[in-house]
Amino acid sequence: MRKSGEFIKYFNPETITVIDASFVDNIDITFEAVRYGRNKTVRRYFKYTFYGGGFIMKFLQKLEKREHVEIVCTGDSITQWCYHTHGLQGYAGMFYDRLMKKYQTYDVFMFNTGRSGSNTNDLLERLDRDLIRFAPDFATVMIGMNDAAQGEAGLPGFRERLTAIVEKIINADIEFMLMTQNCLPINLPAVSGASNRAALPLYTELIRDIAREYNIPLCDVYSDFERRMNEGYDSYWFLLDDPFHPNETGHSAIADLLCKAVEV
Numbered sequence: 001m002r003k004s005g006e007f008i009k010y011f012n013p014e015t016i017t018v019i020d021a022s023f024v025d026n027i028d029i030t031f032e033a034v035r036y037g038r039n040k041t042v043r044r045y046f047k048y049t050f051y052g053g054g055f056i057m058k059f060l061q062k063l064e065k066r067e068h069v070e071i072v073c074t075g076d077s078i079t080q081w082c083y084h085t086h087g088l089q090g091y092a093g094m095f096y097d098r099l100m101k102k103y104q105t106y107d108v109f110m111f112n113t114g115r116s117g118s119n120t121n122d123l124l125e126r127l128d129r130d131l132i133r134f135a136p137d138f139a140t141v142m143i144g145m146n147d148a149a150q151g152e153a154g155l156p157g158f159r160e161r162l163t164a165i166v167e168k169i170i171n172a173d174i175e176f177m178l179m180t181q182n183c184l185p186i187n188l189p190a191v192s193g194a195s196n197r198a199a200l201p202l203y204t205e206l207i208r209d210i211a212r213e214y215n216i217p218l219c220d221v222y223s224d225f226e227r228r229m230n231e232g233y234d235s236y237w238f239l240l241d242d243p244f245h246p247n248e249t250g251h252s253a254i255a256d257l258l259c260k261a262v263e264v
Contacts, residue, residue, distance in 0.1 A: 008223055056216075058175050059138035063103040070109045071096070072131050074123065075142035077244075080113025081213070081251060083085055084241035088248040090114075092140075094255035102264055111136070119146040120161035127165060132172050139260065141165065142179035144207060145244065148200040155199070159206055166214055177261060178211045180204045180222035182246055182254075183229060184240070197244075219261035221254055 004079055062069050073079055073092035081090025083113060089097070096110040113130035115122070123130075123143055143165075147158045169176050181204070184197050204222045211218040228239065239250030 057138065060262065060264065062137060063099060063105060063108070066103070066105050066107065068107045068109075069099075070111070070134060070136045070140070071099075072111045072113060072134050072136040072139040073142070074113040074127075074131050074139065075179075076114060076118040076146055077116035078145065078246065079112065079140075079142050080116055081112075081114070082116060082245070084245040084247055084251075086241075086248055089251070091246075091251040091258065093252035094252055095258050098255060098259050098264065114142075117146060118143065120144070120158055120165065124161050124165055124168075127168055132168065135172070136174060138262075139169065139174055139176040140179055142178060142181055142221075144203045145181050145197065145200065148197045148203045151199045152202060155202060155206060158203060159210070162207065162210055166210060166216065170214065177208055177217040177219055177258075179219040179258070180207050182225040182250065183222050184243055185229065200209070217261060219258050221257055223254070224257055225250075251254070 020121070059071070061067050073095070077084075077089065079092060081092070084090075090112070091138055092110060092112045092114070096108060100106060111134055113126075113131075115126075120143055123141075131141075146156070147154060150157075166178070177194075181200075183204075184200055208218060208220070210216070225239065239246055239253055240248075241247035
């Protein structure tokens with residue numbers, strides 16, 4: 001019988017304490033843990049499956065068994081994708097296609113509830129309608145680009161609202177992942193509009209902080225796009241339709257990152 005201590009490395013020790021763990025055939029694992037939030041302590045249960053030295057997400061377990069799976073991707077216009085992919089799918093649809101191809105199943109429903117212009121205030125208001133009510137097997141939340149227009153002064157409110165969004169999804173017992181957004185060429189004055197999102201790196205770091213605090217998986221799109229930008233603007237602009245929105249190539253890159261983050 002494996003001991004709970006063997007699995008503590010999979011949790012952030014600053015926010016999670018494993019109290020007890022029960023096993024069925026040494027594979028199905030239920031953790032009783034205490035999650036230490038910013039101002040409160042919440043006792044929650046976590047269910048994972050252990051395969052070959054690591055945990056596999058629950059929705060992937062269902063896909064492997066050819067069971068019905070529902071997924072929600074929510075966010076702003078980058079998730080909605082609008083017209084920036086020139087008739088092709090955005091990252092949510094591409095992620096959907098990759099899952100169907102990988103697991104050879106068509107029994108996957110994808111709900112894309114991204115909305116152009118959305119920020120954390122708007123997303124918090126519509127979260128019940130656009131995510132919670134579907135009770136999906138898996139969800140992604142990509143938000144922050146429009147919040148960043150508020151500058152550094154908007155950071156405390158952003159933290160409060162994103163924390164509320166995260167806690168609401170956790171309390172609905174939905175498996176989900178946070179995503180950062182693509183970086184912007186804010187150092188190029190000639191790029192119209194990008195300079196008013198100069199605080200985006202700070203908002204991105206706050207998203208990472210909340211992911212660590214709540215022990216939520218993170219797909220760090222920003223880091224990958226920043227790496228590409230540092231390699232040269234030609235490589236970076238190849239991914240964009242305008243300074244804010246990825247094109248079809250950029251969305252394909254995001255879908256690849258999402259697949260990697262969930263270990264598909």
